[in-house]
Amino acid sequence: MTISWVQAALLGVMSVLAASTIAALGTTVGNYTLNRPLIASLFVGLIMGDVKGCIQVAIPMQIIYIALVTPGGTVAADLRAVSYIGIPLAYATCKSQGLELDSEAASGIAGALGAFVGTVGTVQFYGTAMANLIWQHIGWAELDKNNFKILTSVETWMPVISHIAISFIPVMLINRYGSQAVYTFREALPMDSWYMKALFTVGSLLPAVGMGILLNSVVTKPTDLIYFVFGFAIAKSMGLTLIAATAIGAVFALINFQMKLNSLGTKAGGAAAADDEEDI
Amino acid sequence: MSEKRVSKATLNKSFWRWFYGNLTCFTQEHMQTFGYMWSMLPIIQELYPTVEEQAEKLHTYYPFFNTEPQIGSIVVGITAGLEESRANGNAEIDDEMINGIRAGLMGPLAGIGDSLIVGTYIPILLGIALGLCDGGSPLGIFFYIIVWNATSIWFQKTIYNRGYALGGNAVEVIVGDRATALRESAVLLGQVIVGAMAASWVNITTSFNVAGVTLQDKLDGAFPGVLTMLFVLLCWWLMSKKKMSAVKVMLLMIVIAFVGVLLGFFDPGLSYGEDLNI
Numbered sequence: 054m055t056i057s058w059v060q061a062a063l064l065g066v067m068s069v070l071a072a073s074t075i076a077a078l079g080t081t082v083g084n085y086t087l088n089r090p091l092i093a094s095l096f097v098g099l100i101m102g103d104v105k106g107c108i109q110v111a112i113p114m115q116i117i118y119i120a121l122v123t124p125g126g127t128v129a130a131d132l133r134a135v136s137y138i139g140i141p142l143a144y145a146t147c148k149s150q151g152l153e154l155d156s157e158a159a160s161g162i163a164g165a166l167g168a169f170v171g172t173v174g175t176v177q178f179y180g181t182a183m184a185n186l187i188w189q190h191i192g193w194a195e196l197d198k199n200n201f202k203i204l205t206s207v208e209t210w211m212p213v214i215s216h217i218a219i220s221f222i223p224v225m226l227i228n229r230y231g232s233q234a235v236y237t238f239r240e241a242l243p244m245d246s247w248y249m250k251a252l253f254t255v256g257s258l259l260p261a262v263g264m265g266i267l268l269n270s271v272v273t274k275p276t277d278l279i280y281f282v283f284g285f286a287i288a289k290s291m292g293l294t295l296i297a298a299t300a301i302g303a304v305f306a307l308i309n310f311q312m313k314l315n316s317l318g319t320k321a322g323g324a325a326a327a328d329d330e331e332d333i
Numbered sequence: 334m335s336e337k338r339v340s341k342a343t344l345n346k347s348f349w350r351w352f353y354g355n356l357t358c359f360t361q362e363h364m365q366t367f368g369y370m371w372s373m374l375p376i377i378q379e380l381y382p383t384v385e386e387q388a389e390k391l392h393t394y395y396p397f398f399n400t401e402p403q404i405g406s407i408v409v410g411i412t413a414g415l416e417e418s419r420a421n422g423n424a425e426i427d428d429e430m431i432n433g434i435r436a437g438l439m440g441p442l443a444g445i446g447d448s449l450i451v452g453t454y455i456p457i458l459l460g461i462a463l464g465l466c467d468g469g470s471p472l473g474i475f476f477y478i479i480v481w482n483a484t485s486i487w488f489q490k491t492i493y494n495r496g497y498a499l500g501g502n503a504v505e506v507i508v509g510d511r512a513t514a515l516r517e518s519a520v521l522l523g524q525v526i527v528g529a530m531a532a533s534w535v536n537i538t539t540s541f542n543v544a545g546v547t548l549q550d551k552l553d554g555a556f557p558g559v560l561t562m563l564f565v566l567l568c569w570w571l572m573s574k575k576k577m578s579a580v581k582v583m584l585l586m587i588v589i590a591f592v593g594v595l596l597g598f599f600d601p602g603l604s605y606g607e608d609l610n611i
Contacts, residue, residue, distance in 0.1 A: 078353075079352060079353040079354070079355070079356075079357065080352075080355055080356050080402050080403060081352065081403060081481075081482060081485050081486065081489070082482065084356075085451075085455060085481065085485070086477070086478060086481060086482060089459060089477075091459060091462055091463060091466060091473070091474060091477070092462075092474055092477055092478060094474070095471050095474045104469075104471055105469035105470075106469065108466050108469045108470070108471060108474070109468075109469045112463060112467075115459065115463060116463070116534040116535075119456050119459055119460070119530065119534065155468070155469070157601070157603060158603040161601060161603055168583065168587075175580070179361075181359075182359055182360050182361050183360070183361075185358050185359060185360045186360050186362060188358055189358060189360055189362070189363060189367060192358075192367060196388075196391070199384050199385075199387075199388045201374055201378070201387065201388075201391070204367065204370055204371040204374055205371065207358050207367050207371075208350070208353075208354040208357050208358055208367055208368060208371045209354070209357070211358065212357050212358045247594055247595060248591075250594045250599070250600060250601055250603075251590050251591040251593075251594040251595075251599075252590075253601040253603055254590035254591075254594055254599040254601060255586065255587050255590040257535075257536060257537055257538075257601070258537060258564065258586040258587075258589065258590050259583060259586060260534055260535040261535050261537065261561070261564040261567075261568050262568050262579060262582050262583050262586055264527060264530065264531045264534075264535055264565040264568065264569075265565055265566075265567075265568025265569040265571070265572055265579075265582065266568075266572065267452055267456060267527050267530070268524075268527050268531075268565065268566075268568075268569040269569055269572045269573050270447055270448045270451075270452035270523075271448055271452055271453065271520050271523040271524050271527060272524060272569065272573070273520075277524050278524075278566070280521060280524035280525050280528065281524050281525070281527055281528040281531075282528060282562070283525060283528060284524065284525035284526060284527060284528020284529040284530075284531075284532070285528035285529065285531055285532045285558065285562050286528070286532075286556075287525075287528075287529065288528065288529035288530075288532035288533055289532035289557045289558040290556075290557045290558075293529065294464070294533075295457070295460045295461065295464065295526070295529055295530065295533055296461065298525065298526065298528075298529035299457065299522070299525075299526055299529070301525070302521070302522045302524075302525030302526055302529075303522055305521060305522070305525065306518040306519060306521045306522035306525075307518070309517070309518045309521050310514055310515060310518035313514035313517065313518065314511070314514055317510050317511065317514065
């Protein structure tokens with residue numbers, strides 16, 4: 054199966070709407086909804102005409118990037134490329150190689166391909182941030198003349214020009230031409246070759262990086278790792294689901310909160326109890 | 334002279350401008366500054382009648398601003414409240430005070446937002462969604478779109494209004510002892526969940542065996558999934574203690590994969606399907 058120009062263009066439009074922190078649809082709807090591979094797979098599926106298949110392909114990709122934290126505007130991988138290049142190409146590859154979409158081999162291909170196109174997204178992120186300097190420059194110049202209306206232009210349609218050049222066009226071209234190249238995979242890249250084995254191993258190792266990023270955002274001192282090991286053990290050894298593990302973790306969190314409050318109470322002589330309803 | 338009040342409609346406009354535009358024209362140079370100015374403009378225009386005054390007040394928001402933008406909506410709310418107070422002649426509020434509050438809250442809020450919203454809440458929702466999507470059902474996707482957007486918008490709107498109502502007093506609510514205790518407890522929950530997520534979704538196995546004894550069985554006999562856990566801890570250690578970037582850790586994993594396969598430590602044992610439907 055190949056991706057037509059119309060399909061490729063639609064994927065390009067989606068990548069603009071979903072672009073990472075400079076999203077054309079804002080942070081919450083763009084970056085944290087449409088940008089996530091699992092959510093993107095619904096839209097890619099509608100474009101490609103196979104929602105179920107695209108969701109199956111996207112699941113291993115989502116797991117790799119489950120926790121993409123971008124501290125201080127530095128990104129490891131902008132998911133717009135994983136979502137709107139990685140998913141359609143992985144889907145096309147699996148189809149052209151006759152792989153069952155929920156097989157381990159398909160997961161391996163999806164994971165490995167997602168990891169590689171993730172770097173395209175990183176380039177797109179910094180490229181857009183660079184291009185936006187032009188619009189901000191225009192903005193400062195107009196603000197000096199007390200033309201406040203310029204802010205609306207700088208914040209709405211001007212960055213879209215950056216997106217057309219850096220998201221729309223590359224995503225469209227890579228999908229269109231990439232989908233024609235996937236047919237040669239089977240001959241060029243036999244699965245029992247050492248390099249394909251390595252590629253699949255990459256796909257199984259990368260989720261550990263995502264978890265490492267996540268762990269880094271919640272761990273401040275080495276003893277915190279005990280809670281991580283505890284969570285790992287209850288899920289793996291005791292077979293608890295994620296929601297069940299959340300419930301058990303919540304008990305510990307609540308006990309911890311009560312203990313902290315108690316120690317605050319003794320320190321501040323009950324002053325903390327006075328504003329009990331003050332939460333954020 | 335009657336007291337000036339920012340109308341509900343204007344506050345709404347300011348909130349939605351921030352919601353949409355906080356990172357729209359992001360650059361590495363000024364980051365969220367333009368989003369901030371665009372959001373404050375309707376408030377300034379309503380409070381101050383002359384263009385000269387408006388230009389002067391907008392100047393307050395020229396300096397660099399960057400935080401986790403969703404939780405950061407509270408800061409925009411706070412400055413909306415402060416600006417209203419300043420327009421009513423509160424002499425304590427000047428550019429320096431407003432920017433002191435903005436600069437003082439950026440860091441702590443980014444920490445809270447990154448670890449709790451992006452690092453814990455979103456992965457939990459995605460985790461539930463992944464479970465619901467098992468086998469290719471879109472149910473989990475609908476679940477995520479609705480629950481994430483509804484709760485996130487409600488949260489952002491609430492803290493914006495809270496910030497507006499409290500003005501400068503909001504600072505204590507955010508960085509006070511109680512808030513710190515709550516945050517630390519929520520982070521503890523996050524630590525347990527990350528462990529459970531690693532166990533559920535990462536699966537690293539070795540094919541290494543000596544004289545019929547497979548290493549994987551021995552390891553799992555001691556602590557199920559211990560190899561997976563060690564790899565996650567290795568990635569964490571490299572990033573937190575060795576200060577390696579996530580990109581470098583990814584590259585290192587690629588090297589480990591290649592070397593591991595050549596040494597016979599890793600072997601995914603996959604093959605292409607037989608039925609080609611080209």
